[in-house]
Amino acid sequence: MFAKPIINDFSFNSEIVGILDYDELRFEVFRERFPKHHHVQSYQEHQFEKMIQETNPDVIIVAGRDDTHAKYIISALEHNLDVISEKPMATRGSDCRAIIEAEKKSKGKVTVTFNYRYTPVHTKIKELILDGKIGRVTSIDLNWYLDTHHGSSYFKRWNRNRDLSGGLSIHKSTHHFDLVNWWIDQVPEEVFAYGALNYYGSEGELNPSKKDHRHCGTCLETEDCEYYSRWNNRLKRAKVEDEHLVMLEGKQGNFPYSEYRPDQCIFDSEINIEDTYTATVKYKEGALLSYSVNFSLPYEGYRLAINGTKGRIETLEYHAPKRAPFPTPVQTIDYYPLFGSKEIIHVVHREGGHGGGDPLLLEDLFLGERQNKPYQRLSGARDGAYSVAVGEAVWKSAHKNRPITIEEVLSKEKASVRHE
Template sequence: MKKRYAICGVSGRALGMFAKPILTTFTAGCELVGLLDRDEARFELFRTRYPEHTEVPTYGEHDFDRMVEETRPDVIIVAGRDDTHARYIIAALGKDLDVITEKPMVTTGEDARCVMEAEQASKGSVTVTFNYRYAPIHTKIKEMVLEGKLGRITSIDLNWYLDTYHGSSYFKRWNRVRELSGGLSIHKSTHHFDLVNWWIGQQPVEAFAYGALNYYGAEGEANPRKEDGRFCSTCELTQDCAYYSRWNARSQNIRVQDDHLGSLDAEKSKFPYSDYRPDQCIFDSQIDIEDTYTATVRYDGGALLSYSVNFSLPYEGYRLAINGTKGRLETTEYHMPGRTPFPTPVQTIDYFPLFGSKETIHVVHREGGHGGGDPLLLEDLFLGEDRSRPFRMLSGAVDGAYSVATGEAVWRSVKEHRPVPIEEVLGGGLRQPALSLSGKGGEGQ
């Protein structure tokens, strides 16, 4: 019997990451039975992209109960705007349904606590799609830690870089409003915090951080003119905007001056949604989040994380070092080599035993998004988790909660100029299964 899925939030991610594989690769065991969203135009986009599946029922944002009653799904996939996640996750758990949610699980520690409590009271469970765990390099790092090659983990250095193409994209969209995304220390860094938590098998206890808005917003040094309400596709200052000029040819900005109807049709084709534009000006004063962070996180097993992320750099990737009582590993990734203005090496892992010779470890790289992680994640989601692994890969509600809580602790520390305990963010008092270094003991490992 096929497992039945309904999607809440018909985003681009929902269409490409979830709807497409359900309707194609995994159709033998999966069925898409419902779509829910606030925007009718998103249903039209689904029908255009998958014309052979126009019969899939659609529902408005407040019709969750009716959708469940009429379509009888086994699993709810939550993939809409971040601030909508908690609403549908908790509603699904209240009906004893399983949930697959896009990261971040939610946008606040309070909502994370509510999800964990709802899951404890439900027959359903939550899976958070942390696809970075599935990148072969990241899986190999997990294996090395579990094998004891590093000994007891003492410190981690993780510096993440986003280039001017990817980094600026967050400031064109709804992500730039903290109320909707939780800020980038949650929306983006939740990926990174989850990786560290998973690699070392420890829970974060406290965070202290600094952060700033250095590149974007009205005070951005590259802002050609202080003026709100601009859109890249209609802005007259694009040739004076270094961010736009770097990634767009001049010919892309030619506009028909007199054919207003034609221009409107072109705009509708480029931006198919009713009230959402992903080309808002990155120098708008609406922006209320940071684009630069440095943070220190303390873990319950004694490890210390030194973390930084910058959303406006010449290239994209990260530098990682993990230190332990028996050795150290290092790796550097240059992501999106086609956007990097210099040759980039294939990513390897350098292992330095505390007393001995350096080893360089080559990993078989895979095709697919997020470092080859997406296809493997989808297999676990829709075929069942591969139990031959010595550790769990899929993430649960506890994993999602602690990654979100770390991100919130970071921006609260920036705002309040103090160390912020993770349990304070989560509300305290909720006892959860501990993360296990072996990867076999705790939920979500």
Template structure:
């Protein structure tokens, strides 16, 4: 018998990350039985992409109970706008259903508590799709730390860079509003905080941070004109906009597709959603999130994280160093190689023992999104977690909560100019002492 999945939030990620694999690679054991969304046009797009599933039942955003009663799903996939995650995760848990949710799990510490409480009272369990964990480079780092190659972890330096194409894309979409996304310290940095939590197997306890809106919004230095309500496709100032002209030629309307939306054109319809366009002006005054952060995070076993992220740089990638009582790991990754204007080396890991010779580890790379991580994550989601690994890799609700709480602590520290504890954000110490970061 096939496992039955219902999708809440028929987003681009829902289509590409979940619906497509279910309809193709895992069609022998899995099936989509229900779709829930506020916008009927998203159902049309789904049916265009997967005509063999045109009979899948569809439901409005307030029809969760009816969907569950009529389609009898085994698992709820939550992949809509970030601020919608909590209500569907909790509703599923209240009905003892398992949940697969896009990251961030939710957008606030308050919603983290609600999800954790709901899971404690439920037979269902939450899985958060932190696909960065599955990149071969990242799993190798996990293995080296677990093997004791660098001893007890003392500090981590992580600097993340998004280029002017990917970084600006968040400011064209709903992500630019904190009430919808939680801000980029949650929406994007949740990836990064989870990676560090998982690598070092420690829990964050306190955060101090600075942040600012340096590039986007009406005061951005490269804003060609202070005027709200523009869209890239119809804007009169695109030739004076460095962000637009860098990634779009005069001959072609769109030269480089959006990282997250990809080609969602359906049947010749560039913007296939009701009342929503992903080409809003990155200089609008409604933008209320930051594009630059620098933070220090303290962990429960003494490790310190020095973290920064910047959403408008000439190239994309990260620089990582992990220090321990017996040595140090270093690696540099360049993402989106087709957009980097200079040659980039294949990523390796440099290992420096405290006393001894440096080693360079060449990791076998894999095909697939997120550094080859997506196909491995999908195997665990739809076939069951590979039990041969010497560590747990699928993320649960507590992992999702720690990453969100760290992100919320970052922007609260920025706002309030003081250290913020994770306990302040989660407001229940039992979650700091229960379980482990998986």
């Protein structure tokens, strides 16, 4: 996402001066993939201060595992450095509060890479709302679907552990909550939600047998596993493209990582997160969001409706049309004025990851955001915090069976960061 574009597109104004990770094998893979970055100095996870002193950077890009984000963001801000962080900005609301407080004391600023804002359809929806097409936003219905290929991937990796990812209402749904927050420009106030683990974990109905510590690459029960059989033929030659799962040839079989494999069994008993959520979010300015997400469905995409005092916007997207077992139409936006005829809006689609959003996001990150837009697309620490806070409120509400306020999640008294 960053190393390749810096070489190919932004080398005239940017260069990587240091890389830091706990896994030294990743450094080898990095240099093999990007020979032009071979000279870049590498540092172990405890050598952040040394890296700063020796490389004198302008910006820190935080793209490690979710639970590591907060400590590196805050450390960078303490050095008055700008930060580009992958979403989610942190895995807990209290860490988000600590980041905001650190940013207030720093000359640096935080940018969170919410690339969904840059998808052309999403940008057009923002413009329709700003133009007053639907008036004051009153309610939003957003139903997100992940298919059995993409959805199951989160349960094969570290995301399955809430301590590492915050759960999928944070790791994944922050994308969705940020989109809604950005579209309607309102502040989330309170959440009530339900959640469940319906498909994965040891009690999953399609679990071939209740055994832990299996891996897809070596499992003897793959022919009895409908999740595996759906996407792999018996000779294991089927390759299903997924931009979220790039398997590289490495020195540890097919996985270039030490002591970690991203093909863990989706039916392990250690899985402690949910795969299904429904939630209602109340906004301070009056809007109500009805949200659901399911991580094991026949096709991938979302259905959206935004209602206002003057009309309604609808859109349906099939995110992975090549994997859908039926023909899928090109995404359009349907606009229904409160009094008048329906309009179908065709949006120019772009090439690139996340619906063409990734290239546009990279341009804003490395060239600066264009000033001729009536709205801002780059996300800051406040945006990152609200998206995480809603996500944390979702799973906490589901566990505690009561409404959770955003103020409760972002409480100053709870603000703390795990330092190793």
